[in-house]
Amino acid sequence: MFYDKKQECLSKRAKHKLQSERLIDVVKRVYESVPTYRAKMDAIGLQPTDIKSIDDIVKLPFTTKQDLRDNYPFGMFARGPEDIIRVHASSGTTGKLTVVGYTKKDIDLWAECCARGLAAVGAEKKSLLHVAYGYGLFTGGLGLHYGGELLGLTVVPVSAGNTQRQIQLMVDFKADGICCTPSYAVFLGDELKKANYSTKDLNLKWGLFGAEPWTEEMRREIEEKLGLKAYDIYGLSEIAGPGVASECEFQTGSHIWDDYFYPEIVDLDTLKPLPIGERGELVFTTLTKEGMPLIRYRTRDITALDDSPCPCGRTGVRLNRIKGRSDDMLIIRGVNVFPSQIESALISSDERISSHYHITVDRINNLDVIEIAIELKEDAIFDEIKSIEGLVSKVKADVASAIGVTADIKLLSCGSIKRSEGKAQRVTDKRQK
Numbered sequence: 276m277f278y279d280k281k282q283e284c285l286s287k288r289a290k291h292k293l294q295s296e297r298l299i300d301v302v303k304r305v306y307e308s309v310p311t312y313r314a315k316m317d318a319i320g321l322q323p324t325d326i327k328s329i330d331d332i333v334k335l336p337f338t339t340k341q342d343l344r345d346n347y348p349f350g351m352f353a354r355g356p357e358d359i360i361r362v363h364a365s366s367g368t369t370g371k372l373t374v375v376g377y378t379k380k381d382i383d384l385w386a387e388c389c390a391r392g393l394a395a396v397g398a399e400k401k402s403l404l405h406v407a408y409g410y411g412l413f414t415g416g417l418g419l420h421y422g423g424e425l426l427g428l429t430v431v432p433v434s435a436g437n438t439q440r441q442i443q444l445m446v447d448f449k450a451d452g453i454c455c456t457p458s459y460a461v462f463l464g465d466e467l468k469k470a471n472y473s474t475k476d477l478n479l480k481w482g483l484f485g486a487e488p489w490t491e492e493m494r495r496e497i498e499e500k501l502g503l504k505a506y507d508i509y510g511l512s513e514i515a516g517p518g519v520a521s522e523c524e525f526q527t528g529s530h531i532w533d534d535y536f537y538p539e540i541v542d543l544d545t546l547k548p549l550p551i552g553e554r555g556e557l558v559f560t561t562l563t564k565e566g567m568p569l570i571r572y573r574t575r576d577i578t579a580l581d582d583s584p585c586p587c588g589r590t591g592v593r594l595n596r597i598k599g600r601s602d603d604m605l606i607i608r609g610v611n612v613f614p615s616q617i618e619s620a621l622i623s624s625d626e627r628i629s630s631h632y633h634i635t636v637d638r639i640n641n642l643d644v645i646e647i648a649i650e651l652k653e654d655a656i657f658d659e660i661k662s663i664e665g666l667v668s669k670v671k672a673d674v675a676s677a678i679g680v681t682a683d684i685k686l687l688s689c690g691s692i693k694r695s696e697g698k699a700q701r702v703t704d705k706r707q708k
């Protein structure tokens with residue numbers, strides 16, 4: 276199903292033309308109304324008229340989170356308060372909030388992107404959508420809420436938290452679809468069982484999960500625990516919120532709505548654009564946003580693009596799974612390690628291992644050490660101590676082969692690791708203190 280088939284399936288040529296027109300327009304707008312952009316362009320002697328097509332995007336300067344911090348709270352806005360109808364904000368790991376302003380048109384555009392994502396996984400007017408992303412400054416809840424309403428769904432704005440009530444509502448209302456973070460989806464699945472319900476008591480068919488990195492192994496686990504098909508949805512507040520890219524029924528990576536958000540992948544060190552298929556940092560330019568347009572915004576997310584045809588017919592270039600953020604990448608004894616690599620290795624290692632884990636990195640006697648605390652599943656069975664030792668050795672070996680570093684493995688009983696209702700905090704790096 277499509278929300279807007281014509282626009283989602285534009286030919287390469289038509290898209291190039293549209294992207295070019297939109298880039299020319301947005302560069303002109305930011306040059307005229309955002310002092311930071313005027314200064315950045317003046318500094319390299321670039322005039323808006325030098326941008327003649329989307330191919331000229333490489334001439335433009337990058338924007339970073341630091342630019343947004345330096346202009347906190349509203350200094351990057353291209354419109355005055357009379358046109359801004361909403362602000363959202365995200366809290367990074369350090370420092371000030373990153374604030375984003377939306378005009379009415381921006382909110383409509385964002386709702387449209389979320390509606391496209393919902394339609395792509397089979398949501399239709401008669402569907403009931405359980406939104407368990409947080410509502411508030413975080414964009415997850417309101418983004419999917421507006422997208423769902425635009426598509427004509429029945430939206431249940433549960434927001435995050437109060438897990439028992441969430442389960443009761445899903446059982447009673449028979450939601451067709453759910454949106455929440457993947458870590459919370461696993462938690463909901465566990466709690467469903469504890470409350471003596473099974474997936475048969477639910478009516479879930481699809482779920483849109485995002486806001487944090489997750490893996491194929493986690494996808495299978497969520498699908499089994501909640502009895503639905505699990506889809507990836509990607510986004511970030513700076514660019515819009517959820518729905519910058521979304522998977523379709525074929526689960527082949529998330530289609531970027533690239534008539535609105537133009538993606539590039541750049542080399543992490545040189546910042547030079549990389550060819551399609553190569554992994555690097557994802558960079559976005561908002562082509563139509565009014566309130567806070569961003570030019571070549573460095574997301575810090577590490578991934579690759581895929582422009583091979585998708586059986587669904589959508590032509591939006593696809594985003595591979597986000598491997599992690601450049602600022603979440605751990606360097607352990609000189610080896611680059613992403614928590615998502617550890618997650619894949621853990622979940623596929625042994626069926627008694629749950630997907631609740633926590634990584635602690637420390638430096639002891641000048642040597643980096645990594646400990647992974649993992650919860651066992653509630654029904655994990657061990658006939659003797661030796662088999663526990665066997666499991667620890669197996670997990671240790673699987674993790675070492677996945678990341679190239681040996682970790683200490685600590686097995687914990689079910690329920691020991693703190694659950695998150697939003698984005699899971701999976702890493703403590705004591706070396707930074």
Ligand code: DLL
Pocket residue numbers: 365366408413414415484485486487488489507508509510511512513516517518574576597599600
């Ligand atoms: O997390 C927006 C969102 C809400 C996306 C709900 C999807 C669903 P921020 O709080 O600004 O916005 O965080 C953005 O989260 O740069 C990624 O690092 C990460 N992220 C978002 N979606 C995914 C995903 C929202 N599907 C940051 N896979 C981004 C991996 C994701 N990481």
